[in-house]
Amino acid sequence: MEHAMFRHLTIDTLTAWLDDEAPLTLVDIRDPASFAAGRIPGSRHLDNDSVPALLEAAPREQPMVVVCYHGHSSQQAAAWLAGQGFAEVYSLDGGFTEWEYRLPERVERAG
Template identity: 35%
Template sequence: MPYKQISIDDAKEFIDAGGVTVADIRDAGAYQSGSIAGAVNIQQDTMDTFLADTDKTLPLIVCCYHGHSSQNAAEYFSEQGFGDVYSVDGGYEAWRQKY
């Protein structure tokens, strides 16, 4: 598997420590109504810019609604050259309920 699963607790520790990119792949409306602090909303029309402008040497944490779509996205980002990619178990819904 080219990416790793990460719990919301481990993701929070990682994010709080800094030096990580958080990609939120939910639709723009969901992202605007709440997201992980510092997360970048990635849509199909912003994908090329994200891939071109993002430091692929930094860890990348991918978040979706419930942790399912982020697995496919994490695999895709790994294939695009990101070296250290994580999919958040439970997605933003689990994050929102705890944090």
């Protein structure tokens, strides 16, 4: 069985894309409480309940970036999403933990 391919994305590259306002879909697969407490601006929470809406609404030709805690579980999710027909799927290396450590001013917080 052939596995769909995803690519690794560095925080520096994602930062540049966001600064350039490049069209992309940014999904965060961490638990709801962690997502609510802090997230990369523009990201949407993705869990089993919201997958159908994402599959229906997200443009297949637009890059999709998957964020988790440390960049490990996002790889499985990215591979699965690539298999759903998205053209470019990326797993964020270092995940939200590294993003928050390096770019605390670029974390959107609840409240």
